[in-house]
Amino acid sequence: MARQELADYLRDRRASLRPHEIGLTETGPARRTPGLRREEVAELAHLSVDYYTRLEQARGPRPSERILDGLARALLLTPAERIHLFRLAGSSAPPGSSPVRRVRPHVAQMLERLPQTGAVVTDAAYGVVAWNPLAEALLGGHLARGRTNLARRRFLGEGPTMQESPDAERFGHIVVARLRRAADRYPHDLQLIALLAELNAGSEEFRQIWATRPVHAPGHRTKIIDHPEIGRLRLNCDVLLVPEDDQEVVLITADHGSRAARTLHRLSRQPV
Template identity: 80%
Template structure:
């Protein structure tokens, strides 16, 4: 499953609902198996809540089909999650006797009047296990007046599990794997140590944390005789495990493409060579599948929707405790680097990424370069406007898509080497039919290029374009110095077309904000001579 032409390949495929663009199907195919290793089908209610995730694949009869159903209250909070035996989410089938699948479960959630979860019930054939969070904890917080921290959990009337905090809200005590775990924090508000005393036959444990100059976790070190020491180097983790007199060195590297983690490579001194697995998961992290790059063997991991806190922390290369503090709005404001890491870990869209930065009180840093690809649905929109000239321009005023009428209006060389409207306007490259409002258009072009230069300071193509315009056009240099500002909208222009004559056109701009692109629509007033001319040009163009 490498990239060579003769190698076996795996493919990630996605289907979307027309109009809403909601994911309806996510499936994996490859050149090895005679079946789909994974096929997830999604249904949503009108509010966009995922109500079911069905995976009927059985890995060639070696596994089980997996059907997951979800129910919500009026506040879009999940109240039920269960795995029925068949692809049917009817409430009558929500019974322990009807649970089935690769990893059967049924979990119920209850919330207090403040909207916080105060009860969780795991339904099993052996009985119900109930975990209760006291309402006082959620409503009033700690006895020192902290309103939000969780202070106690209790399962089926068993021994309470308690949590303590310092005055700044840092967790100082919490349940550990063998006893109460104690946490300390450094002056910058970052986790410094965790310790847990010995219990029974289990020895005491202790871990220290070291951060780099930017405050990112660099080393997690076991300070007792046995334990793990981990070095975090971007997408690579190097781990030293000490157990008794044995030391084992291992490494993990994650590979990403298009904002998704698509592969993981592991190696260890205890084994020979490295192991590479290709990964597939839907945008919810609901189900994942690993394909062994050598043997093409499959393995699956199924769970209820959403990443666990530990998984978010791992993907974002931060400590679990720091991730918890971010969730609870405790500690200092997260840096842009932390926010960007979270956006990558959660696979946020550009709009969602910008929203995350706004919520944190920061401005989202720009991308490295202007987006020069066109989304398929935008390109299809151009094709559906036969009597409207339509083009798509990127942040640098390159024409990245057009329909036949636009090419007839703006010149047959549209789409060749002169598709940049700034070069056409200031350097005379390519045909420029506009005979009115040329000065206004010049200011519009410069305003947009200035905005692009601020947003994409490291884009080499944009830098080359600006250098070319500064050298080749005195008019461009003069307008550039005036620092013009322009908001996209409506304008009217006249084209002196060699075949259709003088055409008075309306130009309206639609924005594609996630790609920083503009869709320019060129139309004529109803009943005007220009309308008839556009129809003739459209007929000739097709």
């Protein structure tokens, strides 16, 4: 009975997703039914198509935690849905092994509806996973998904500097507090381990703040950005949480009528 319930859940979830939600373009032969194909889910979950097909047909063996984690990521399950998937498979869901490094489509679409607001989405380790054109203009025009990390920028000086006013050290404490939380949640994530080693080796400031075990919650901040082309701007940064993916959306605005606001308006009207 449980095997059939798992098969039904996988089938229903696959049918509910659309290709654009997982970053696929509508190319090739027309789809006879809505939803993803079995081979697409299998590829995203790093499984063979035959194995995944047997799971959907209630013929497969009991899947391991590794396989269930892969399916949860491939099917864009929320934490509650992930727990449900594990229960259907007769297992208890352990904490996620890695930060979610893919932005949900509705979050990505929201970024495009904010023409005079810079917006950046970061994962639990401050890796940039999505942004809009205005944020790209403010942060140097060389954001790269999967390679740009705001903690690395803060402590190793990559890209234009953005410092907090009036206390330039405050943002450093916020960054370290979030990285400590990430290290507790994802102790075996290789990318996070490498990032922490890089920061520890390259920044005395990072090492000193890490030793203090700072605790900070996201909220409103005023920052000064020193940009090589547009100069110094005083900006407001506010954070929205995406708790199901342990991500944050940073919204960058300026006080009404300020030079910074006029600069954001001008940048937002430039062609991209």
